[in-house]
Amino acid sequence: MPEIDIDPLKPLHHLVVGALGYYSMTRPNETAFKSATDEFPEVTFKEVYDSILATANYYYNTLQLEKGDVVTISLPNTWHYVPAYIGASCVGAVVSGMNPRATSLETTYLLKDAKAKVVLTTAENVEKILGIKEDLPNLKYILYLGDLNNNITNAGKIRVIDFETVIAGPAEFNPATVPINTKTDLLSLPYSSGTTGMPKGVMITHFNFLNQLIILGTHLKDYVLPFFPQLEKQTRFQFDVQYLPFYHSYGFTGLIAKLIKGDTTVIMKEFNPDGLLRIIDEYKIPQVNLVPGLFDLICSRRSADYSLASLKSVACGGAALTPEQIEKLHERLPNLCYVLHGYGLTEASGASHMNYFKEDTPRGAVGQLLSFMKHRIVDPETQQEVGPEVVGELWIRGPTIMKGYWGNEEATKAAFAPDGFLKTGDLAKVDKQGYLYIIDRLKEVIKVNAVQVPPAEIEALLKQHPKIKDAAVIGVPHKVTGEAPRAYIVKNDDSLTVDEVNNFTQDKLSKYKQLTGGIEFVDEVLKNQTGKILRHKLKEAYLRRIQT
Structure with a gap:
């Protein structure tokens, strides 16, 4: 197997196109991607390679995209993410991901804020986007996958294009055509709530993303695998499964890492727990990325139904794990060697801390600093660094840290120390x-x-209801999803009911943003003298109440 050398001074598409070019010559007819549910025919490495160059060609010569233009991808999981994303990288465009199930309100906000020039989505979403086109002055092209049910009659100046025709075009593009400065030029624009407020575009450069790949690879090679000699060095290509959403950085990083490694990836369009376990057994998957909520789910499935004997390692992100969860997983998975977990955030391109295996990780710890990263614990009031064992705000620095927030100098300035x-x-x-x-x-x-849910977004929506005078939203513990949004509402009309509130939000917020943590009517929302909602006080009161 070839050694993958990652140079952070060369853009991401050089790495991906280079790896795929090699596989196209040495393994042209071997499968790169296959669908878990037959959503698309098997795709070879040569077909992926050609599709990237064809997409880059189309972006550059037909759509005439320029460096810095934003391409938003709003699709369920599919192999088409790769040509759409890497093709954009080839021409210097910036990729932003969006949940394909986003409501019209959410879609308007994200496309407008990103100033997206191109959106790639499903055929079912085309009408939804055309219905809000007056609010999207920057949008010029809608690319779609699937069959359009109706003839498009309201596109106006926006061109609607079948993406299958794009990837079927001539695979002729030189990835060096557009000069890229990896330290300053943007690769992606994921959205995050930051520390407060509405979602903000996180400016991730090529240098940021590539260093995340380097740091994770270094950690695995130098600080994990040497402690597990029973894991033989991989000498052949393996199967992999990807089910985490590709519009989320955690999911897309996993997809790209396995692609450049040359493994065959089984793609789940949508997550299904039993479907995931079936795939692990059927394809003898050796490693899988999880979120904490799936640990209990896996442990609840009988070994008679799913042996999961092929799983040798598990990586976990998104929230902290308890020692009990790790212990239960080891008991359930007979051949599991290790569970890799840590801490990270969108603004750091992924992980900044992980567990090491030179010694047992102390109870409650999420790990230690990864290579090339630094941290500092600071008193939130004095902004002075504090010593060991003292609680303060975590500050981090390193080559993976974002460039700043898109079009928001004030938020960028507030996010960084001098x-x-x-x-x-x-x-x-x-x-x-x-x-x-x-x-x-x-x-x-x-x-x-x-997945991040900004309370301010839900509050702004709730206050549009004529019967709601004020609202506050917090996250409360939930045994399935980790946390769930809970609303405290001040009525403007005594006739307002919980059902009315839920019906109001149902078609305006994505499913994961719904108020599954409950709704409580209050006389007033707890705020400080400047009018800021005291969410921590609301949460403390809620936790005390459920404990008693």
């Missing part, structure tokens, strides 16, 4: 051995199955 450390908004402590413990959040974001 010496370049990123203020994470997480309360944490570090012990004398350098282990990091996440204690709580200063930031307001709610995490539902590791």
